[in-house]
Amino acid sequence: MSASEGREHWELLPGAGVGPLRFGMGPVEVADALRVSDPQKLVGGLYGQENFADGVKVFYDAGKLACVVLDAVTGPQVLLAGFALAGGDPEQAHQFLLDYAAEHGSCLLYTLDGSLALTDLGVLLRSQEVGGVGMSRPVFVKEDWLESEYYRDRLPLEGVPATAESPWPS
Numbered sequence: 001m002s003a004s005e006g007r008e009h010w011e012l013l014p015g016a017g018v019g020p021l022r023f024g025m026g027p028v029e030v031a032d033a034l035r036v037s038d039p040q041k042l043v044g045g046l047y048g049q050e051n052f053a054d055g056v057k058v059f060y061d062a063g064k065l066a067c068v069v070l071d072a073v074t075g076p077q078v079l080l081a082g083f084a085l086a087g088g089d090p091e092q093a094h095q096f097l098l099d100y101a102a103e104h105g106s107c108l109l110y111t112l113d114g115s116l117a118l119t120d121l122g123v124l125l126r127s128q129e130v131g132g133v134g135m136s137r138p139v140f141v142k143e144d145w146l147e148s149e150y151y152r153d154r155l156p157l158e159g160v161p162a163t164a165e166s167p168w169p170s
Helices: 027-033 090-104 143-147
Strands: 041-043 048-052 056-061 064-070 077-080 108-110 116-118 123-130 133-141
Touching: 027 048, 090 108, 090 116, 090 123, 090 133, 133 143
Parallel strands: none
Antiparallel strands: 041 048, 048 056, 056 064, 064 133, 108 116, 116 123, 123 133
């Protein structure tokens, strides 16, 4: 089965959110939009984090949705210009973002962990290891988080324990 088969497909809404989730929603609105009563897991830290079934993690800033992370395999699929952002080869995904930015005049940004973002779309692609293989994992953030060095340097990092410098748990 390919990374896109058997999974829900969500629409990217640049600057506004992804799928049924809109930046600025509160936790109750997020749960309602995902059609669940509660998250699978609540995680502490500098920002509120909730992990939901089906590969969806959300992060809050001052109680409002600011970031959505989708699992490479189990999370919903999001297409950008027909390209599947989740579950692909990270190098191909990286090249796709570079080509997309060149064609559409999007602003590119590399984060501290070497991930590539299209800041005007609020899309960041990271690599997630699945069974020893790297796969592309999309992260969607409010545009001002990518524009602010403070927030940009504190985006969710996968597999990195929370520290004073990196408040995001794995």
